Amino acid sequence: MSRVIKFAKAGGPEVLQFVEVDVPAPGPDEVRIKVKAIGINRAESMWRTDIYIEPVAFPAGLGYEAAGVVDAIGQNVTDVAVGDSVSVIPSFSMNQYFTYGEVVTLPAYAVVKHPTSLSYEEAASVWMMFITAYGALVEDAKVGKGDFVVISAASSSVGLAAIQVAAYQGATPIALTRTPAKKKQLLDAGAAHVIATEETDLVAEIMRITDGKGARVVFDPIGGSNFPKLVSIIGFQGIIYLYGALAEGPAHLPVLDMIAKMPVVKGHNIWLTSGDEARRKGAVEYVVKGLEAGALKPVIDRTFRFDEMVDVHSYLENNGQFGKIVVTV
Structure with missing residues (x-):
C-alpha cells in the first residue's frame, strides 16, 4: 500500500x-x-x-x-x-x-x-528546469558568445536554469525581477545584469546594456499586458519564447514593432525535447555534463x-x- x-x-x-x-x-x-x-x-x-x-x-x-x-x-x-x-x-x-x-x-x-x-x-x-531552458536556448536558438538573453521571472527555477544555461553557452544572461530584493541572489546565480522592472525603465536599460541592438532572445513565462515591452527590447529578427502564462490574460502584440523588428514569437514547452527519444537523450547528456562541470547547479x-x-x-x-x-x- x-x-x-x-x-x-x-x-x-x-x-x-x-x-x-x-x-x-x-x-x-x-x-x-x-x-x-x-x-x-x-x-x-x-x-x-x-x-x-x-x-x-x-x-x-x-x-x-x-x-x-x-x-x-x-x-x-x-x-x-x-x-x-x-x-x-x-x-x-x-x-x-x-x-x-x-x-x-x-x-x-x-x-x-x-x-x-x-x-x-x-x-x-533538475529535469524540468534545465531541459525546459535547454530546449529553447540550446536546441532551438543555439545561443552563444555575443548573444544577450533576457530572462523574465528570473528567480523561478526555470528562470535560474536559463541564467545558468545561457552563461554555460557563453551568452550574456539578463535577469528581470520586479524589485531589487533578489538582485544579489540573481547576480550570484550567474546573471550578468539584473533589472528591477518596477523601478527601472526596462526598454532604456536593455538598450543601454546592448548598445542599442536589443536582445537576441527573450525567455518569458508571463505574457500578458507587458508583452509589448518584450517586443520593444528584442533585436531585429530576435526570438521570444513564451513558456508560461503567469499573467493569465492574452499577450498583446504591438503590430508596428512586430513589422519593424520581425521577431519570431514561439510557444515553448519541455515536450518538444522530452517527448522525443533522441532529443531527450541529448538533453540528459547536456545537463549531466553541465552538472558534473559545476556550470549547472539546482x-x-x-x-x-x-x-x-x-x-x-x-x-x-x-x-x-x-x-x-x-x-x-
Missing part, C-alpha cells in the same frame, strides 16, 4: 487529498519507484485548477518530477535495475502517470539514473514534508520563492 495524492475536482490547494492505494507490479516498459523526494512545478498548480494545456480526467493524480529508488521493473526494461537511484523526466501526461506518492509507477523512458553527486532533493529538481528554495502538500501549493502560488520547491517523502 502507498499513500498518493489525488483530487476529484478543480480548485484551490485544499482539494488535494491523501489516498491509500495498492500499487500493482509495473507493466511492460514501466518502472515502480519508492519516492524519496518530489520536485514541485507551476504546471501542477495549473493542473489542479484545470487550466493546463490538456484537460484533467477526474479523479486525477499530479506531479511531473521525483527521485527515489527502483522498487520493481516491468518487462523490456533494461536501462535501470531494482535498487538503482533514479529521477524522473517530465515526459508524460498526468492523466496517465504522476509522481505525488510514496510509491509510484512511471514509464521507463522517463526514468533515468542521475549523477551520484546529487542528493535526492536535488535530483528531483537551486532549492525550500523543502517541505509530504504531509504538507496542501501548504506546498499555497506557498508555490504566493510567488515568493527563489528556485525550486522540493518535498521530501
